[in-house]
Amino acid sequence: MKSMSMTNLGVKCRTDGQEAMENLTDSFDNSTYDDYGYDEYELKEPCEMSNNHRLELVVGPYIHSIICILGFIGNSLVIITYAFYKRAKSMTDVYLLNVAIADLLFVLALPLIIYNEEYSWVMGTAACKLLHGVYSMNLYSGMLLLACISTDRYIAIVQARRSFRLRSLLYSRVICFFVWVFALGVSIPTFVYYEVFTSNNTAWRVKILVPSTQIAVGFFLPLLIMVFCYTSVIITLMRAKNFQRHKAVRVVLAVVAVFIACHLPYNITLLYEAVNMFNQQECGMVDIQQVAKTVTKTIAYLHCCLNPVLYAFIGVKFRNHFRKIVQDLWVTSEIYVSTRRSVDGSSDNGSSFTM
């Protein structure tokens, strides 16, 4: 998303009227040199990055829209479940709901950002800053909430004795509030600087600061917390004599493996790019780097469609609620099709929601 990535700061928010190019051409100079005494082939031209462009033509319209749609459906289902079928009762519920909200906002901001980048920010500079800010905020809150879920499971399983005191609804709401505030705080550079920089020094600093924060706070911090918590969880589970434990261990391993598989490649390319950003590079290398970034970024985006499956729908209770939603949708559509009249959406199974 993005040449959409958060590291491409600068020109992003500019609208059409702001071309800063100083272009001079002289059409009246009739000098007739044929040989200018230099080899045309030694020139370093601006990089076209044609491979990356070709790749983006496929990834942009097809793969990103599939990710957005799947992410939208999955995360809305989680939110609908909590809204109409299952009140958030435990700490985990609160976290799962917040992760779904963060992921949903993320997939909603994504198409708008891509659309605006195509048409030089028709929605204006404010929309540009807002959308990129929302994108960045949800990236951070999403990742940090996954870390919160891992600590919650750690407390529930490893520190079971303290868990009644520590895992209250109030605590989890307070923690979620702080996670969102923190995510907003880390996104402030994006809100402020997603435009043309005022000086070279701010440009250099922010161009390094934003990807470094993303790598440190948006990847390594949650990764460290998750690895610590889930390792302890697995060790405790292995000691327990419970038939369910193998399934639990597999779930934990899947959660960590998917997290690493989705985000490690993207963060490595971000790191590589940040390290080499201000060095001179050959166009071929830059192109390969951009291709790697487009591919790994797409894999990272995929994570927001996998979260509902990995965290919510893997639970038996949640799956039952989910089955009920599908049934209700199905019943409603049956009535709708057979009678060709509008229906208020309530079904006869006693559930008390109306849409």
Added chain:
Amino acid sequence: MVLIRTAVLALMLLTIGLFASHTSAVSECCRSYTRGIIPCNAIKGYSVQTVKELCHINAIIFYTKKGRAACTNPALGWVMTCVDRLRNKAQMVHNRTSQA
């Protein structure tokens, strides 16, 4: 529930529409400098790339009379000499046009 299905459908169409119009309009950037010197009389015009925008290095891009673009280092003397010549040329055109 009908509402939800309509919403999903609408979003699907919107997303596909938005992404389908995606054609790359990413600007090109200089990532390295031309070694050696280009004679000023081989240069037709120039543009400026700054680190303050999308690109990551400062550069002067010269457009040669043979229709090529050359990224050059603004820290070098000859680059600014050629830029000055182009500026003077523009000033001359200005003077001539405003007198006439």
